[in-house]
Amino acid sequence: MRLLLDGKPHTEIELAQGAGFTKVAAIQRWIKSFENARFISRVPAEKRGEVRYQIVLTRDAIRRIYYYPEFRKIRPLIRTAPWFGPLFADTFAALPGDLHLVIQDMIKRSHSFFEIIDTYDTPEKVREIYQLCLYVNELQGIKDEEFNAWCLYYQLYVQAIIRDLSEGGLGEGFMDLVGDVQDRIRTLPKKKDHPRGVTHGT
Numbered sequence: 001m002r003l004l005l006d007g008k009p010h011t012e013i014e015l016a017q018g019a020g021f022t023k024v025a026a027i028q029r030w031i032k033s034f035e036n037a038r039f040i041s042r043v044p045a046e047k048r049g050e051v052r053y054q055i056v057l058t059r060d061a062i063r064r065i066y067y068y069p070e071f072r073k074i075r076p077l078i079r080t081a082p083w084f085g086p087l088f089a090d091t092f093a094a095l096p097g098d099l100h101l102v103i104q105d106m107i108k109r110s111h112s113f114f115e116i117i118d119t120y121d122t123p124e125k126v127r128e129i130y131q132l133c134l135y136v137n138e139l140q141g142i143k144d145e146e147f148n149a150w151c152l153y154y155q156l157y158v159q160a161i162i163r164d165l166s167e168g169g170l171g172e173g174f175m176d177l178v179g180d181v182q183d184r185i186r187t188l189p190k191k192k193d194h195p196r197g198v199t200h201g202t
Contacts (some may be wrong), residue, residue: 001034001055001071005081009043009052039065057083063118076171079108088114091122096146102184103153105177111169112160123149130156144191154181 003010003018012024012031019027031053034040038061040053055065065071066078078084085104092100107114120126133155134148142148158178164170 001039001065002074002077004040004053004055005074005077007055007057007081007083009054011050011052015053037064037068039068057087059087062087075111075169079111079114079171084108088117088121092117095123095149099146099149099153102177102181106153106157106160109171109174109177110157110160110164112163112167113157116156116160126156127152140190141192142190144189147185147188147190150181150185150188154178154185157181 003015010018012027015031016022016024016027019030021027031040035042035053038056041056043052043054045052056062062078062084066075071078085107088107089100089104092103094100095103103117107117116126120129130152133152137148137151161170161174161178164174
């Protein structure tokens with residue numbers, strides 16, 4: 001499965017060698033099992049008599065692969081596959097600026113954050129469930145949608161890191177991303193409600 005995470009087609013012998021074997025027969029049972037589970041599928045061969053397989057790049061298939069008990073140890077590798085973040089964060093593309101791209105990075109670095117995005121797979125669902133995370137912003141009268149969106153996902157990411165510190169699931173550079181997002185939030189304007197209903201920047 002590690003070899004297949006690049007998303008490219010691989011021959012049976014490539015898969016066998018990737019698993020440390022010299023003969024295809026040694027992994028035939030696993031290939032059949034993965035194919036039956038719809039983790040992988042056959043793709044057109046380049047040479048006559050050649051059989052190639054590729055990981056199935058759909059949300060449903062990748063979700064089943066990710067949560068499959070046998071692959072628990074390689075979850076960080078699965079999350080850092082180039083197709084993984086876009087596959088699960090595409091429904092967040094309507095968020096302000098490049099926040100959806102940062103969410104992809106958060107997914108790569110935290111298992112618990114990925115679970116949040118996987119469970120509540122639109123900005124509307126996330127906001128509905130985690131609205132209380134913006135309580136302090138509301139007390140201060142901050143109504144700027146972009147600022148609040150960055151604050152919300154930053155808080156969710158930090159909470160996810162705290163959980164992962166004890167339960168596992170963190171990827172490389174998880175704290176660097178915390179600092180990067182903090183710096184980004186500091187540069188954003190905070191538009192507040194004016195007593196007369198007019199907004200202004202602070």
